[in-house]
Amino acid sequence: MLAMTGKHATALQETSDAVVELRSISKTYRDLAAVDNVSISVGRGELLCLLGPSGCGKTTTLRIVAGFVEPTSGTVSINNMDMTFQPPHRRDTGMVFQSYALFPHMTVAANIAFGMENLKWARAERDERVREMLRLVELPHLADRLPSQLSGGQQQRIALARALAIRPAVLLLDEPFSNLDAQLRVRMREELREVIRGVEVTTLFVTHDQEEALTMSDRIVVMNAGKIEQIGTPGDIYEKPETSFVAKFIGQCTVLEGIVGADGAFTAKAGLRLPGNWKPGPGCAVIRPEQIKMPSDRPAGVTYKARVVQSHYYGEATRVVIDVNGEQLMMQERFPFGLNPKSGDVLNVTLDTSEIRIIRKNPQS
Numbered sequence: 001m002l003a004m005t006g007k008h009a010t011a012l013q014e015t016s017d018a019v020v021e022l023r024s025i026s027k028t029y030r031d032l033a034a035v036d037n038v039s040i041s042v043g044r045g046e047l048l049c050l051l052g053p054s055g056c057g058k059t060t061t062l063r064i065v066a067g068f069v070e071p072t073s074g075t076v077s078i079n080n081m082d083m084t085f086q087p088p089h090r091r092d093t094g095m096v097f098q099s100y101a102l103f104p105h106m107t108v109a110a111n112i113a114f115g116m117e118n119l120k121w122a123r124a125e126r127d128e129r130v131r132e133m134l135r136l137v138e139l140p141h142l143a144d145r146l147p148s149q150l151s152g153g154q155q156q157r158i159a160l161a162r163a164l165a166i167r168p169a170v171l172l173l174d175e176p177f178s179n180l181d182a183q184l185r186v187r188m189r190e191e192l193r194e195v196i197r198g199v200e201v202t203t204l205f206v207t208h209d210q211e212e213a214l215t216m217s218d219r220i221v222v223m224n225a226g227k228i229e230q231i232g233t234p235g236d237i238y239e240k241p242e243t244s245f246v247a248k249f250i251g252q253c254t255v256l257e258g259i260v261g262a263d264g265a266f267t268a269k270a271g272l273r274l275p276g277n278w279k280p281g282p283g284c285a286v287i288r289p290e291q292i293k294m295p296s297d298r299p300a301g302v303t304y305k306a307r308v309v310q311s312h313y314y315g316e317a318t319r320v321v322i323d324v325n326g327e328q329l330m331m332q333e334r335f336p337f338g339l340n341p342k343s344g345d346v347l348n349v350t351l352d353t354s355e356i357r358i359i360r361k362n363p364q365s
């Protein structure tokens with residue numbers, strides 16, 4: 001049983017190894033359930049990402065952990081202390097906001113020192129920690145600049161240094177790359193991951209970018225309309241989606257509705273048959289573009305005749321929508337120079353059906 005959630009932090013009677021523990025958290029605004037019965041445990045040193053489309057409740061969940069939003073019901077604990085009603089500065093968290101929220105009139109050094117001043121760290125210890133943080137984010141020469149004199153990537157790193165300076169138990173990041181251009185975003189996420197790994201801080205991170213989530217996280221929580229759809233490692237989420245929402249949200253894929261017959265083969269609504277050994281019953285087949293190959297590469301699988309519906313050249317590969325027995329599938333292939341298929345072309349394609357995942361309509365059936 002949990003201790004009573006009064007207005008003061010209390011040790012929980014039921015302890016857990018998790019650093020952050022959300023239990024049955026809900027947040028309602030009038031008749032809207034922004035967060036709906038969400039339970040998440042974040043382990044020590046883990047980097048956990050909340051991923052989902054705009055409006056699914058991920059920022060509200062993060063702000064409930066930070067203490068900027070009070071949940072309608074449920075509890076938040078950090079290091080086994082009930083924090084549900086504690087103000088943000090009592091929670092031992094460091095937060096990096098989408099807009100970085102650096103204090104514009106303070107130098108970089110003063111921004112980084114801010115939290116330590118509030119916590120009444122001694123001057124010498126504070127100054128040493130500021131230097132250490134600037135070395136960590138590789139910007140030791142910018143201590144005296146104002147935020148307006150920094151690039152977007154530099155501001156992002158200073159915001160991270162400020163959040164980490166007080167050695168928080170939990171680092172909270174709200175879409176920290178959204179203000180950066182595409183190239184810088186890729187570089188910064190690699191750097192950020194290195195820094196977070198280096199200091200081994202437990203991290204909760206919000207994004208709507210599936211590539212960001214797959215490359216950075218230890219585990220991903222996929223949210224949809226306030227609820228959790230699936231929690232798992234990036235590999236689990238991509239290779240073993242449990243719902244068609246997760247399959248469609250993570251990476252490119254085709255989801256076909258159909259039924260597995262007594263012989264274990266899947267037949268899609270329009271008639272496309274995928275031989276296999278699945279359990280009979282209704283379900284959805286998830287087919288990733290990379291599972292469809294050209295027979296010339298001698299892949300294992302079943303070969304089908306396909307008509308090209310659309311073809312888009314991306315440089316490193318061409319993404320092609322093909323019609324196979326009345327179902328439209330997406331494939332991705334690097335064709336020899338000058339041989340990219342055009343709409344109306346007919347191709348032979350091979351599908352390794354053993355790699356295809358069937359999502360059961362009703363897992364109990």
Ligand code: ATP
Binds near residue numbers: 053054058
């Ligand atoms: P985004 O990626 O667009 O930031 P999100 O997944 O972070 O979206 P939230 O900001 O958590 O979504 O919002 C979840 C839902 O709650 C949305 O429908 C939003 O409009 C609503 N919401 C959030 N804050 C409030 C508020 N203060 N008052 C009323 N509704 C709110």
